[in-house]
Amino acid sequence: MKEKIRELRQKRANLIQNARGVVDRAEGEKRSMSAEEETTWNSYMTEIDKIDKQIEREERMAALEDTLTGATHEPVGQSGDPKGPEQRENIHPTDREEYRSAFAKKLMDGNLANLTVEEARALAVSSASSGSNIVAPQQWVTQLIKDLDNAVFMRKISNVLPALTTSDSLGAPTLDADVDDADWTTELQTGNEGSMDFGKRELKPNPVAKRIKVSNKLVKFSSIPIEQLVRQRLAYKFGITEEKAFMLGDGVAKPLGIFTASDNGIDASRDIVEGNTATAVTYDGLIAAKFALKGAHVQNANWIFHRDVVKQIMKIKDNENRYILDPNSAVADKILDRPYYMSEYAPNVLTAGNYAGIIGDFDYYWIVDALNMEIQRLVELYAETNQIGFIGRKETDGAPVLKTAFARIKLGA
Structure with a gap:
């Protein structure tokens, strides 16, 4: 692999x-x-x-x-299958040897009268009441065919705080106005008077939930672990829902995203337009964004772009006519010496005034949970329709807590 x-x-x-x-x-x-x-x-x-x-x-x-x-990973229901009677109960009816034998005879002469009692019974499990609708036997493998999942990475690079257990929200003090620098003075003087102004950032986890139903027959006869797969997909879908909010959320009953201009997060003063055209990010624009951060933040910073923007950046050369993304260098996955991530939920409409990416110290994007993901299995509720229900629940919030730790790349007018 x-x-x-x-x-x-x-x-x-x-x-x-x-x-x-x-x-x-x-x-x-x-x-x-x-x-x-x-x-x-x-x-x-x-x-x-x-x-x-x-x-x-x-x-x-x-x-x-x-x-x-x-x-x-082996086809089920084969002749000579070592499975005992109890294990064979989970084999799909069309995968049983009796069904295969009956199906072959039906194809050869079309006469149900030539079938043994066992073969006729086996054939009937997947046919109409008259036994006239014949279903070809199938073999199943455990590999699931599905579209490729989108990347979920914000929790990996952000500051995920311990889950809340004794309160409904998390508050953190902020230093909104700092005291001036110290004064050079004499032994008996104390310097000019100064004051500090404090505020507060609050994160309040918001509930998110999803309910799905699965056929009881599918759970019983499938050769892949359906219930385990349902739980995995629920976990992924909750991750995607969070990822979208961490990128684009408006902060109303959901996290506040990094690409949402807000006085409660990253305001418009952190939008860097310098050097960019109305339709493209430029080398000068990337430099301007990187150095809009203080040195300590730069050392811990990551870029986030949509793949369409990365494709455009791949064409950019520096002042020495070298591509800034060189696959043969030791920093092939870095832009201006800082790692980059690609998200399907980052902006990719490259027109005047739109956002095209961000660089930031994501230690200052805080995520807090009040309820880790829980999945409840519902058996009786959907008994009449022969289904099993699953409900997933979680409570989470997230927001940038220090605007100067981020710089958003914005296209020119």
């Missing part, structure tokens, strides 16, 4: 190099890229996106396979 991921990363690096070669040729001849070159460059970018998804898929599949340890 690790070897395959390494191969994919090397293939990605080669594609990036090829794409840059296309741009280099046009710039070396001091001209714009031709239509053919644009098509070639875009094809490289498409292939790079595919490989990025493959890498994420391989990494997630490795994790999922660990959780599915013990689930069979």
Whole structure:
């Protein structure tokens, strides 16, 4: 698995190099890229996106396979299956040997009268009452086919505080106005008088919930652990709901996002327009954003962009005509020497006045929970429809607590 991921990363690096070669040729001849070159460059970018998804898929599949340890990867219901009668109860009816035998006979002569009693009974479990609707036998594997999950990373880089247990909210004092610097004076003087002004930041976890229903028959006969999968998907969907709010939330009954201008979080004074055009982030704009932070914050800062913006940044060169994203360097996954993350929920509409990314010290994005995710299993409520219900619940809040720890990249007018 690790070897395959390494191969994919090397293939990605080669594609990036090829794409840059296309741009280099046009710039070396001091001209714009031709239509053919644009098509070639875009094809490289498409292939790079595919490989990025493959890498994420391989990494997630490795994790999922660990959780599915013990689930069979062999077709069920085969002749000579060593499973005892009790284990065979969980085999889907169309996977039983009796059904396979009956199905084969039906295909050969179409006469149900030639079936044994056991074969006829087996065939009836998946047919209409007359036994006339025949269902082909199936084999199942434990691998689930689904679209690639989006990245969820904000909790990894932010300051996640201990869950609340004795109160409804978390308050933290803020130093809104600091005392002036000390004065050079004489032995008997005390310097000019100064005062400090304090305020408070409050986080109040908000409830979030989801209810789903699953067929009892599916839970009983499926060859994959449906109940375990339901719990995993609920956990992921709660993570995605949080991620969206940490990015774009308005702070009303939900977290306050980093891309929402607010006096309670990051206000408009932290929007950096300098150097950017109305449709693109520039090298000068990135420099201006990075150094809008104080030195201590820069050392701990991360960038966040949508992948569409990263694709645009990949074309940018520094003042020495070098690409600022070099796949062959030791800082291939960094921009201006700081790591970057890609989020599907970051802004990607590159028009005048819109946000295009952010850099910040995410130790100053605080997340607090009052209720860790809980899942309740409902058996009786949906008994009439032969279903099982699952309710997931959680309470959480999040917000930037120090605006000067962040700088948002904004496109020019």
